[in-house]
Amino acid sequence: MRRRLVSTYVLLLALVLLALEVPLAVSLTNRETQQVLADRLADATRFAALAAPALRTGDLAALTGELRRYHDLYGIGTLLVDQDQQILSTIGGPSPGDSAATGALRGALAGRQVSTPATLWPWRDDPLVVAVPVSDGGAVLGGLVTASPVSRSRHTIVVSWAELGLGGLLAVAACVVAALRLATWVLRPVTRLDAAVHEIAAGADDARVVPGAGPPELRRLSASFNEMADAVAEAMERQRSFVAYASHQLRNPLTVVRLRVEDLADRLAGPGAEQDHGYALEEIDRLTGVLDSLLALARAERGRQPIGETDVAAVARDRHAAWQPAARRRGVELALAVDDPAYAQAVGLDQVLDALIDNALKFTPAGGRVTVTVHGSVLTVADTGPGMTAEQCALATERFWRAPDTQNVDGAGLGLPIVAVLVEASGGRLELVPGPGLEVRITL
Incomplete structure (x- = not known):
């Protein structure tokens, strides 16, 4: 959630920056273009004023020298033509066949000031062409064209854009930092609430949310x-x-x-x-057994039994020996296979085995077999009874649940719920494996 909040804040800021910086960048470009254009028009107008008497007298030497010094000093070329578009002087200027210069010159001979391009975009290398008419007493005697390199102006525009971009990046970085702090402050109670809910769901009934944080x-x-x-x-x-x-x-x-x-x-x-x-x-x-089961379940749920390292193999041997008489009375073989030693953290493991062996003996017909296996931290009780389906296995740990075909068998439906509570209190995992017979697997 915090990532989404920060992303939303940054996206909104980016949209605002785009809405502000794009017009500002265009405005800076237009301003630089207007400044350069005003300078070039002033120079071209001054040269046109000098060219008017020179065209009348035909003495262009002084004018040509002035234009050459202008080119040497600023690198700006010039092209001077008369009214018949005859070239009178060209010093580093555009070639007569240049389309931009030709169009601008045509406008100048018509008595207009012409400049191209309209905007000096950084990705264009075209020179700035300015054309002004050479007139005297209202009569157009010719046209003067200047071609200015725009590398310096492009550099100025690029620097201005880079400053804008850097400012935007700094604003985004500041927004990310502020958004992270704000989102952390806002979501800290939600994070603590989520952690407390998970702890309570895991069995920690005393888990609570630390107050005093957030909105x-x-x-x-x-x-x-x-x-x-x-x-x-x-x-x-x-x-x-x-x-x-x-x-x-x-x-x-x-x-x-x-x-x-x-x-x-x-x-x-x-x-x-x-x-x-x-x-x-x-x-x-039977009623006494139900009450004993309820008492064991209540004690297990209240977590009053200590958890500690238990020799699973020793407990399995003890309960195997204790249930042998009951197995013989029912005509069921009770087998044991253990690793020695086998230690694990467990709570009430003897009650777990009692409940599992009791269930297995109840549902295993005479001549069948119940096997208790201990392998490392895995305890298994398997029988050769009718077993359960996968759907029944999912319901078997609910209190007082009985399979439809076992309603006449002694029991209250509390054996497996007690096992589930004790295994969960041990931090273990209980699995019921359906199939021919039932296998109950406990991983401690």
Whole structure:
């Protein structure tokens, strides 16, 4: 954005400079042309006044000497003709066949003062031709033409244009510096706001915009953003605290209820009573698992678990051994392949593996295989279950989401969301690879 603002300022200044300097350059060129033309017309008029009596008497010696000295001193050539266009004198002047001199001479014999070109542009080398009539008592006796080199005038014009261009460049440079400072001052709150938004999106809930920079409107925007971020952070913290508190408080009554239901086993009678008793205990266990998952998710989101260097291989071995009995009960082979040692920065890695192995065992049929692999900082849990599609993989980390064909499988849809939060808190990356079976890959 700053580049666009500076470009806009410079473009506007360039347009203003062009609108001012182009007419000024033309005006300077015309002024130089008029000055040179006035000098040449004055000289030509003076020589025409000297030529009039010389043409009447036929004595041109004095006039020719004067014209020769004029040429030697200024390098300006002259051509003198009579009324019949017979050449009487030519000293370094234009040739009689020169088109510019011929046209100017024709106008002089008609009684007019003629000059060409009208403007001394720097890119033209044509000499300045001035023709005046030689008259006496109103009668035109002949014409006098002067041809002046314009190199000095061209140099003067080029220098004037260069000064204008240099002034314009200095103005543009000053504009760029001023525009950069102005754009930086104006956009500093926007830059800080952008950085704070990215930090909050990355999980830094305490990121705020430093106030006190930029225009008043943007300062107010920064203050309003900080107030909004504080309100949102407070609401999120209240929500997480409520979930954690509710989950914790509900576990105690559930524990009591389970104990009471277990005590009822000896007093139940009648057909199906024992089966109903088992169903009640299973539902209590399921609700307890949901509350435990909510509590783990709330703790993970609040970032209260320390991050540190963890031996991924050791954690994988420990959780592999802990889940072996459950795997045997389900008739699933739980395999392990690790690099030793394998260290990485991680948070709650044991919870991550518990959630992934639990999910894999749930969805892997008897006779299948679940493989936990640790290679460097990459942890993989793969199973031979039905797997998920790419669309389902994109939704699997949303809370309470369940695949349509797994609604009858135990679970609350919180396992992968907990894994995603813990992996993100570790600064890692979680990937779900669809295909035959499901592969969950974590890069720490």
